[in-house]
Amino acid sequence: MVDLRSQYDAIKEDINRGIQNVLDTATYVKGGKVKEFQQHLEEYLGVKHVIPVGNGTDALQISLMALGLKPGDEVITPTFTFAATAEVVALLGLTPVLVDVEPDYFSISIQALENAITPKTKAIVPVHLYGQNANMDEIMAIAHKHHLYVVEDACQSIGAKYTFNDGSVGRSGCMGHIGCTSFFPSKNLGCYGDGGALFTNDDDLAAKIRAIANHGMSVRYHHDIIGVNSRLDSIQAAVLDVKLQHLDQYIQNRKNAAQFYDEALKNHPNIILPARNPKSEHTYHQYTIRLVGVNRDLVQARLAEKNIPAMIYYPIPLHLQKAYQDVRYRKGDFPVAEQLAQTVLSLPMHTELTEEQLHYITDNLLQILDSVK
């Protein structure tokens, strides 16, 4: 699905130099390199504060802690996402309220979101799934109307631009009160281990987030609030600082691969191509088609026989997962998410895909679709 080795080979000298510098200065944690990367990412995103942490899940957890939510407060998230989004809500004793997604862009359904709001609702966590922003105009309007916080799960969508109705342009993760991202190796900006970050334009929230990520300390050994230990290390920051310089090119490479897929797979009766939200850039963390009128799992197995990895993100929506079973939800409650879980298939997508590989993937997929009919 990803080819991190070829990507490394292309920038090997810069990466090795960056890591060597960290080794030479022996500042592995809280080194100047972390601060440098943080500033470069703030400039790139045009956001006031980037707070690097240990991973994307920590970022989500810390964001909810920083908002001062209390047990029993309700947090609305889509049911069709990676579990981390709802996991942190439940871990903090908050109540995850799951809602369906919309069929075209796979992001939180605006109608379902509005219907789910109660007097206990405190925050919305939209997920910019597969690298395309959710409908932020509508989400921010609903949040404003009901005095809710918006925490963007931008773990898959770093850099993706969004054009608001008034013409202004936002960046994924920098449009709500707090945004969270992940630097897991396979993410669009990935390090060589674990990493993550929070984004905010709010000075008070930034100070609180920094303290929470550092055991609740603003001044050393003065613990004003209960926090956690979550930090990006200097070696990962050195890797990310090099890769950030290539992020726009990486996104372009993904777009080129997506365009190839679009052309090769268009007008096929069994394939629904990924719909593009006209207001959002799509940064293609995943290129996800839907297969209809054919056994999706069989197609996936046949692709595997040809050494073509294709993945199902995600096979089970959260409301049908054992850990998230809840009297409030049963099968059939979120028909769009349940349908997507049965039909989606993500094709190989990364920055180093060659035309030859893309031909091989699409030719085989089309042949397989013919043969399993």
Ligand SMILES: *Cc1c(COP(=O)(O)O)cnc(C)c1O
């Ligand atoms: C990857 C991901 C996360 C978690 O990030 P980690 O760095 O693996 O903790 C959370 N939400 C979404 C949507 C993700 O894709």
